[in-house]
Amino acid sequence: MKFSSAKSTKKAAWPFIRVLLILAAIAAAILVINKFANQPNGIKKRFVLIQFNDSPLSDLSRQGIIDGLTSIGLVSKKDYELSVSNAQGDITTLNLMLDAAVTDRPDLVFITSTPTLQAAVKKIRDIPVVFTVVADPILAGAGASFEKHLTNMTGISTLGDYNGMVGWVKTIMPKARVIGTLYTPSEANSVKNINELKKYAEHAGLTLIAVPVFSSQEITDATLSLTSRKPDVICQVIDNLTSSSSGTIIKIAREQKIPVFGFVSDQAKKGAVLVVSRDYHQAGADAVKLAKKILDGESPSKIPFEFVSRTEILLNPEAAAFFKISLPASLSGRSDITIVK
Amino acid sequence: MSLIIGAITIGLILALLSLGVFISFRIFNFADLTAEGSVTLGASIAASMIVAGYPPLLATLIALAGGFMAGSLTGIIHTKFKINGLLSGILVMTALYSVNLHVMGKSNIPFMSETTLFTYFENLATVFSGTSESVGLFGSTIPLKDIFVLACTLIIVTILGGLLYLFLKSNFGTAMRATGNNQQMVRAQGVNTNTMMIVGLGLSNALIALSGALLAQYQGFADVQMGIGMLVLGLASVIIGEVLIGEKTLGYLITGAILGSVIFRLLVAVALRLGMPPNDLKLITALFVFIALILPRLLKKKRGAEKP
Known part of the structure; x- marks a missing residue:
């Protein structure tokens, strides 16, 4: 402790005091902002939407929630105020956003994606929470089953329609034996998705090849590695990484003459032959329907989790012709199929 | 108020990260990217052991190791292999990604109802005050256990900061600091600079892994992607602390690293509370x-x- 004896104690302590003062000043600033933020401004309900990162899934579901609120007759800035926050992929910021929501005490919190739900399970105890775009809420810790769950939470599961997808492969490409996909081992939802696809595929006598990919710059190599193993068709499962890079995957697969079936609606335009899509816009709207029940006085504990209510089938005849896939005549004119050019 | 308590708690947990970054960045003068892997390593070891039923304290210590x-x-x-410091860090960080996936067996482990260190801290609230009720503070109510979590984290960080100070003041620690300044001079004194470097980086990443282990227990899950951007966080905290405290002696630098981390979190909290458009968050934080x-x-x- 030589340095402290060299100076007077008062002088040595000054830098600490200065920093502590700065600390106190920032904390005080937050308190002041709180005071102004919580003042009544004539708006009846306050909602918060918390998202983990920026992806097509988060954009679609956010728009779905906003449109859903309009469709249940609420007017923005008059009946409700929705403040959206996005952690931009940073987990420590995500925690702070949940703290901010707890401090703010809104009437209801919307959340999208699995990491956000996990953090909310820990942080939010007494504000109603409605989640969406979560593949498996049970795995994320939101409850023991779809009916028996945390008392302040309910929401929408967007697990893909893998059974449906396998059925479509069988219908359109009856000779297919091997299906392939890229997946992201670092995303819990991705691993869950390939396991589900594998389950239904094996049940139908199909073999699944899954090639791992870790970052967006590896997508090209991973796709080439997958196509070199000659699957009959690529059924690309959903995760944040591959859904942002699906254009690349489809382009390379096309060069290698392997058709792609997808689970996200924008893939049909990019050249996928068929897309069996959980509608993420609808997932947002469905979350609002559950929120409506809570606003009407029902307890979230009594509202079971639900699967997203609408599954879209999109068909791209141009892509089908390119791969010389002859579509069964029975498909034409079916109202549940959207043709994409 | 929950936001302030939460920001300070996370700031203190990440203060261990900035202490680790302080060792590699300020003592050995290089940005050690291993940090991004070892945060997650700490989290994944702690999470998988706790879920497997081991006591949380043991799990946290193994994470540190x-x-x-x-x-x-x-x-x-x-x-030993004479590879550039930055690249060595990148190599280990890259390898740790796969190691972390193996440790957890999957990409994400949530704590359901497992007892963690933070459960102990929360329980202290009941032990000391006989109640786990909320208390009023500055016009809002705070669950008492959140305050105890904050207090316990503060105690842990203070003790570790003190231990680090004493270690770096010891003969061994002084030789380590000298290694960063002037390798040749230290070697001339008969000290093995390689050992100093290896032990120093080990110590740095032990603190960082501990930070990851605590963060996972605090937020209730470990995720293989949670280390991304952590080195930048640590560097920012060390530098903020250094600039604000304005003194270059060891004790001040260590305190600066801790307080810098807390201040950084509070600044993010202010940015959040101002209700910025979500896409501008990082811009505002940087500003x-x-x-x-x-x-x-x-x-x-x-x-x-002003002076004449």
Whole structure:
């Protein structure tokens, strides 16, 4: 402790005091902002939407929630105020956003994606929470089953329609034996998705090849590695990484003459032959329907989790012709199929 | 108020990260990217052991040891194989990604109802006050257990900061600091600089892994992607602390690293509370940090100008 004896104690302590003062000043600033933020401004309900990162899934579901609120007759800035926050992929910021929501005490919190739900399970105890775009809420810790769950939470599961997808492969490409996909081992939802696809595929006598990919710059190599193993068709499962890079995957697969079936609606335009899509816009709207029940006085504990209510089938005849896939005549004119050019 | 308590708690947990970054960045003068892997390593070891039923304290200590091994490995690659420090860090960080997936067996482990260190801290609230009720503070109510979590984290960080100070003041620690300044001189004194580097980086990453282990227990899950961007966080905290405290002796630097981390989190909290458009969050955070960094210099200049 030589340095402290060299100076007077008062002088040595000054830098600490200065920093502590700065600390106190920032904390005080937050308190002041709180005071102004919580003042009544004539708006009846306050909602918060918390998202983990920026992806097509988060954009679609956010728009779905906003449109859903309009469709249940609420007017923005008059009946409700929705403040959206996005952690931009940073987990420590995500925690702070949940703290901010707890401090703010809104009437209801919307959340999208699995990491956000996990953090909310820990942080939010007494504000109603409605989640969406979560593949498996049970795995994320939101409850023991779809009916028996945390008392302040309910929401929408967007697990893909893998059974449906396998059925479509069988219908359109009856000779297919091997299906392939890229997946992201670092995303819990991705691993869950390939396991589900594998389950239904094996049940139908199909073999699944899954090639791992870790970052967006590896997508090209991973796709080439997958196509070199000659699957009959690529059924690309959903995760944040591959859904942002699906254009690349489809382009390379096309060069290698392997058709792609997808689970996200924008893939049909990019050249996928068929897309069996959980509608993420609808997932947002469905979350609002559950929120409506809570606003009407029902307890979230009594509202079971639900699967997203609408599954879209999109068909791209141009892509089908390119791969010389002859579509069964029975498909034409079916109202549940959207043709994409 | 929950936001302030939460921001300070996370700031203190990440203060261990900035202490680790302080060792590699300020003592050995290189940005050790191993940090991004060892945060997650700590989290994944702690999470998988706790879920497997081991006591949380043991799990946290093993996480610390795991971080030490990762850091030493970077040190060995750097010193024995003469690979550039930055690249050694990148190599170990890259390898740790797969290691972390193996440790957890999947990409994400949530704590359901497992007992963690933070459960103990929360229970202390009931032990000390006989109640786990909320208390009123500055016009809002705070669950008492959140305050106890904050207090316990503060105690842990203070003790570790003190231990680090004593260690770096010891003969061994002094030789370690000297290694960063002037390797040749230290070698001339008969000290093995390679050992200093390996132990130093080990220590740095042990603290970082501990930070990851605590963060996972605090937030209730470990995720393989949670280390991304952590080195930048740590560097920012160390530098903010250094600039604000304005003194270069060891005790001040250590305290600066801790307080810098807390201040950084509070600045993010202010940005959040101002209700920025979500896409601008990182821009605003960067702007706040920039202001925090230049403010002391501007004030000093002004004060200097007033003197005759």
